[in-house]
Amino acid sequence: xxxxxxxxxxxxxxxxxxxxxxxxxxxxxxxxxxxxxxxxxxxxxxxxxxxxxxxxxxxxxxxxxxxxxxxxxxxxxxxxxxxxxxxxxxxxxxxxxxxxxxxxxxxxxxxxxxxxxxxxxxxxxxxxxxxxxxxxxxxxxxxxxxxxxxxxxxxxxxxxxxxxxxxxxxxxxxxxxxxxxxxxxxxxxxxxxxxxxxxxxxxxxxxxxxxxxxxxxxxxxxxxxxxxxxxxxxxxxxxxxxxxxxxxxxxxxxxxxxxxxxxxxxxxxxxxxxxxxxxxxxxxxxxxxxxxxxxxxxxxxxxxxxxxxxxxxxxxxxxxxxxx
Amino acid sequence: xxxxxxxxxxxxxxxxxxxxxxxxxxxxxxxxxxxxxxxxxxxxxxxxxxxxxxxxxxxxxxxxxxxxxxxxxxxxxxxxxxxxxxxxxxxxxxxxxxxxxxxxxxxxxxxxxxxxxxxxxxxxxxxxxxxxxxxxxxxxxxxxxxxxxxxxxxxxxxxxxxxxxxxxxxxxxxxxxxxxxxxxxxxxxxxxxxxxxxxxxxxxxxxxxxxxxxxxxxxxxxxxxxxxxxxxxxxxxxxxxxxxxxxxxxxxxxxxxxxxxxxxxxxxxxxxxxxxxxxxxxxxxxxxxxxxxxxxxxxxxxxxxxxxxxxxxxxxxxxxxxxxxxxxxxxxxxxxxx
Numbered sequence: 001x002x003x004x005x006x007x008x009x010x011x012x013x014x015x016x017x018x019x020x021x022x023x024x025x026x027x028x029x030x031x032x033x034x035x036x037x038x039x040x041x042x043x044x045x046x047x048x049x050x051x052x053x054x055x056x057x058x059x060x061x062x063x064x065x066x067x068x069x070x071x072x073x074x075x076x077x078x079x080x081x082x083x084x085x086x087x088x089x090x091x092x093x094x095x096x097x098x099x100x101x102x103x104x105x106x107x108x109x110x111x112x113x114x115x116x117x118x119x120x121x122x123x124x125x126x127x128x129x130x131x132x133x134x135x136x137x138x139x140x141x142x143x144x145x146x147x148x149x150x151x152x153x154x155x156x157x158x159x160x161x162x163x164x165x166x167x168x169x170x171x172x173x174x175x176x177x178x179x180x181x182x183x184x185x186x187x188x189x190x191x192x193x194x195x196x197x198x199x200x201x202x203x204x205x206x207x208x209x210x211x212x213x214x215x216x217x218x219x220x221x222x223x224x225x226x227x228x229x230x231x232x233x234x235x236x237x238x239x240x241x242x243x244x245x246x247x248x249x250x251x252x253x254x255x256x257x258x259x260x261x262x263x264x265x266x267x268x269x270x271x272x273x274x275x276x277x278x279x280x281x282x283x284x285x286x287x288x289x290x291x292x293x294x295x296x297x298x299x300x301x302x303x304x305x306x307x308x309x310x311x312x313x314x315x316x317x318x319x320x321x322x323x324x
Numbered sequence: 325x326x327x328x329x330x331x332x333x334x335x336x337x338x339x340x341x342x343x344x345x346x347x348x349x350x351x352x353x354x355x356x357x358x359x360x361x362x363x364x365x366x367x368x369x370x371x372x373x374x375x376x377x378x379x380x381x382x383x384x385x386x387x388x389x390x391x392x393x394x395x396x397x398x399x400x401x402x403x404x405x406x407x408x409x410x411x412x413x414x415x416x417x418x419x420x421x422x423x424x425x426x427x428x429x430x431x432x433x434x435x436x437x438x439x440x441x442x443x444x445x446x447x448x449x450x451x452x453x454x455x456x457x458x459x460x461x462x463x464x465x466x467x468x469x470x471x472x473x474x475x476x477x478x479x480x481x482x483x484x485x486x487x488x489x490x491x492x493x494x495x496x497x498x499x500x501x502x503x504x505x506x507x508x509x510x511x512x513x514x515x516x517x518x519x520x521x522x523x524x525x526x527x528x529x530x531x532x533x534x535x536x537x538x539x540x541x542x543x544x545x546x547x548x549x550x551x552x553x554x555x556x557x558x559x560x561x562x563x564x565x566x567x568x569x570x571x572x573x574x575x576x577x578x579x580x581x582x583x584x585x586x587x588x589x590x591x592x593x594x595x596x597x598x599x600x601x602x603x604x605x606x607x608x609x610x611x612x613x614x615x616x617x618x619x620x621x622x623x624x625x626x627x628x629x630x631x632x633x634x635x636x637x638x639x640x641x642x643x644x645x646x647x648x649x650x651x652x653x654x655x656x657x658x659x660x661x662x
Binding site: 010011012013014047048049050051052053055056068073074075076077078079080081082083084085087089090092094097099223224238239287288289290291292293294 | 355358359385386387388389390410411412413426434435436437438462463477479621622623624625627628629630631632633634636639640641642643644645
């Protein structure tokens with residue numbers, strides 16, 4: 001039923017792929033996360049990327065990709081609706097469907113590997129002790145692990161593991177016994193002290209922290225004031241959370257020596273530079289990719305162009321030049 | 325389309341009632357009707373939806389494009405029609421596939437998530453596609469402000485579309501719903517903007533010499549989508565509307581049984597209302613013909629990675645069920661136990 005093209009076809013995607021900038025020896029965007037060197041500091045936020053996006057954007061221009069969170073055993077995900085958009089931003093409660101570590105290895109990991117950039121596997125658990133077995137189950141697959149500690153801790157009446165410095169330390173220590181690969185701890189927004197949480201991760205052997213995640217929120221329908229989401233509560237994301245997360249990144253970057261990866265409402269290179277200027281060393285892009293699939297690649301290209309235009313060798317020098 | 329039964333009427337007006345109170349009372353009554361309708365429509369899909377068997381043809385690769393808006397006009401009382409110049413999508417899209425349309429930022433309004441919309445018409449010779457949408461929420465209200473000459477960021481073609489049965493299983497002695505005969509005739513049923521999802525199949529039917537009968541359902545004649553398209557494509561149209569009662573399920577069901585009872589269509593395609601999907605499944609069961617339904621859902625990516633659009637299919641809680649964007653939007657509609 002395919003209709004034969006009557007003439008050569010064009011689309012903006014093709015032109016975007018063709019516009020790949022030349023590698024410039026004058027600018028170094030690379031960033032080290034423990035033993036792993038990323039060619040540039042731009043990557044997707046977990047859950048906001050899949051290998052299918054590789055058909056729409058040149059993923060090879062990203063610093064890394066981050067998988068959807070893998071749990072130890074299969075999970076089905078939440079009831080509909082799983083996401084909505086309100087004036088404040090996007091709210092989602094997908095419930096992280098997962099095929100488990102074995103299912104990920106069989107069906108997903110080969111697709112991520114084929115993308116040709118470092119693969120950071122996001123790992124989840126409902127108890128501090130559940131993360132290490134997932135990493136063990138991944139059998140060395142992945143170039144680094146991001147520990148998604150924004151999950152309710154079933155050992156502590158559902159408090160977020162990531163809001164409890166002791167629990168963060170336990171997770172990292174146990175996972176560290178399983179792997180020498182870089183570990184990133186993805187911290188939640190609602191914590192009493194982001195500095196304490198980041199320091200707990202660093203002290204236990206983490207190579208970076210990612211600050212932060214979506215913000216718990218409760219969207220209602222306009223007419224009956226009923227919950228929109230099947231799970232009632234979801235995570236708010238999008239550009240409106242940026243000032244909130246900027247504060248957290250600033251606090252975390254002052255508290256630890258390991259890199260802070262910023263994640264919260266980044267849509268443009270300017271947004272990324274805001275985070276770099278308060279101490280972030282890399283950025284994750286989430287919600288922006290839905291409306292503009294090429295947002296991450298745009299940011300990567302623009303960061304290089306900004307440095308070139310300013311005669312800066314790297315992003316740190318670019319920021320120093322502004323402030324000189 | 326159906327009478328709104330099951331509503332509790334709002335309390336009767338009193339002599340002292342102010343206009344503001346009367347208006348609020350009317351709003352409440354309208355809300356109750358709308359809720360009852362939505363509940364019935366959702367319940368109608370219970371147990372009805374099944375993922376279709378693997379496709380016979382590969383899906384085209386999706387692209388994104390900056391598509392110039394060539395036409396943006398009001399259609400009827402409630403809808404708008406967009407004609408978008410987007411070569412690759414116009415030449416590759418299959419019937420029943422959809423686009424994700426990113427709403428550009430406007431004064432005082434930022435829409436973050438793209439909106440899924442069915443491709444209403446494909447014009448490969450012109451390199452254009454048509455989309456029709458209703459102005460319903462913040463996203464479509466902002467979209468309605470986009471002017472001719474501006475461009476829209478579109479991603480597509482996406483999803484699994486409608487397919488006409490084209491070959492019976494070699495072992496099947498007689499055609500059945502599971503092993504249908506090649507389609508020579510088709511019944512399509514669309515309501516509201518749901519008509520758009522089936523119009524690509526009306527185009528295919530015209531090309532393949534399949535006799536198409538298209539039920540166009542809406543609130544009134546002025547609000548029907550598709551009469552001109554169907555006339556152009558040579559399809560027989562059965563217009564049914566709420567204002568004269570012809571869209572009510574018993575009336576429509578009776579009429580279709582009368583028309584097709586002795587010579588059923590080879591396939592039924594439906595979109596736009598859960599209750600119509602159930603009616604189609606009932607007719608399909610009576611006539612022994614397959615039924616395909618196109619569904620809508622909230623979604624963010626359209627490509628399967630956000631996992632936002634769980635299809636209404638009961639599954640093992642430890643296993644993720646099908647997604648509307650990649651496993652659908654077209655599913656089989658089969659009566660439970662059928």
